[in-house]
Amino acid sequence: MTNMKQKITLLLFMISFLSWEGNAQTQFWSDTFEDVGAPSSGTRTPENDGGGVFSTPYPSYFARVTNSDIDLFFGSYSGQEGSKFWAAEDNDGAFGSGNEEQQIDFTNINISGKTGLSFKGLFAANNQNAAFESLAFGFTHSDYIIVEYQIDGGPYVPLIRFFANNSVGTGVNNKSLAEELSGDEIGEGTILTTSFGEFTKTIPATGTILNLRIRVFTNGGSEEIAFDNFRLFEAPVCTNPTVPTLAASANPVCNSASTTLNITGTLNDATQWAIYTGSCGGSLVGTTATSTFVVTPTGPSTTYYVRGEGGCVTPGSCGSITINVSTVSL
Ligand SMILES: [Ca+2]
Ligand SMILES: [Ca+2]
Ligand SMILES: [Ca+2]
Ligand SMILES: [Ca+2]
The missing domain is CATH 2.60.40.1930 (Macroglobulin (MG2) domain)
Known part of the structure; x- marks a missing residue:
């Protein structure tokens, strides 16, 4: 009986291994926001990188930072990759009125011959004191994180978006950024917290050159947003031989x-x-x-x-x- 169980276990293991191998995901690009080797290829171009006129810890910023560089409502972010990540808070406080939205472009990523593309990234935000607004709840503006991709000069296509989840003015996980899944600028998916969470999105397209961009809108104190370790993967299609x-x-x-x-x-x-x-x-x-x-x-x-x-x-x-x-x- 034990022997039979062992055989079945081995067989199930082999089957799962074979099916995993068929869909193997291979990372071909990353931006860890660390000092060396980031991004792994192509160019990262931020609209700004710093805290305006202020010195660290920045009260308002759009910058590549460590926890000690920024003044957070809650202590510090956790779960980041390495030591550095990108963070934003009160963008117009740092760079002046009209600069509430800050952007980073990741350009010239070679996807020639690659199939089964997908994106992974780590995202975090202050979910402690009901910081973020959305037009959908009657506020004057929407705070957001939007990641988009573009292939071979075509239009930018949304990949993942985060918007405020409700209008309740106090409490943990209220007026917090959550994944927006329905197109109404209200987040109903996973809520971003002060611990980085990983999100995965497929890119249902192929081509030669891929550009990514992230747009972050934040215009108030405590509207604290961070992201790290953006990666792109391919899952090569396996073509079986012909019957000879x-x-x-x-x-x-x-x-x-x-x-x-x-x-x-x-x-x-x-x-x-x-x-x-x-x-x-x-x-x-x-x-x-x-x-x-x-x-x-x-x-x-x-x-x-x-x-x-x-x-x-x-x-x-x-x-x-x-x-x-x-x-x-x-
Ligand atoms: Ca702050
Ligand atoms: Ca990092
Ligand atoms: Ca929604
Ligand atoms: Ca706001």
Whole structure:
């Protein structure tokens, strides 16, 4: 019984591993906002980086910071990547009227040949004292975080947006930024807190050059916003091999003689052709990455089964050929 359980557990493990491998996500870009290697490629261009005329800890700012650089209503942010992140508070206090919205552009990110794109980022905000407004509740403006992407000079498309979740003027998690999912500038999704939370969004597009931008609107004290560790991932599509057609340089062959199998097909993402006898996936005779393979069939006939294997592919059907062996002794 235990043995059977172990076998089932092993089988389930192998199945989950195989299906995970098929959808493997590979990170190809990041901006950690640390001092070195950020962003990993392309260019980060912030509208401002600092606290206006003030010295640290900034009371109002749009800047790449550590916790000690900024004057927070609640102590400090937690859960950031590394030590530095980007933070914003009271943008017009720092940079003057008309600068309530501050922006960072992340440009010239190469996505050529990449598929299955997705974005991950860490976001945080003050959720302690009901700081943020939305036009949807009759206030004069909306505070927000909006991340958008653009591919090959096309229009900017929203990726993730955060707006105030209600108009209750006191208490934790009131007038707090939450993910906006319905288009009404009211956040009803996950509420941002003082501990960075990770959000993932798929980018249902492909192209050559991708630009990201983040727009942050904050115009009051305690309207404290932060973000960190933006990343882009690809999940390469795996293309299975074609089912090959087989021919032999000689058929029938004499007893103990060899013949060359000619394999006509396309490996795609497979790495080699596997040649079997007995059945497809049966007894492995050998493998080749070329289009030929020499076999020595046994009489009265031997059937060879060939399919592409290796890499990300799931082994499928075989092409087959039966080689007859002449019984005439020479
Ligand atoms: Ca503050
Ligand atoms: Ca960081
Ligand atoms: Ca909404
Ligand atoms: Ca505001």
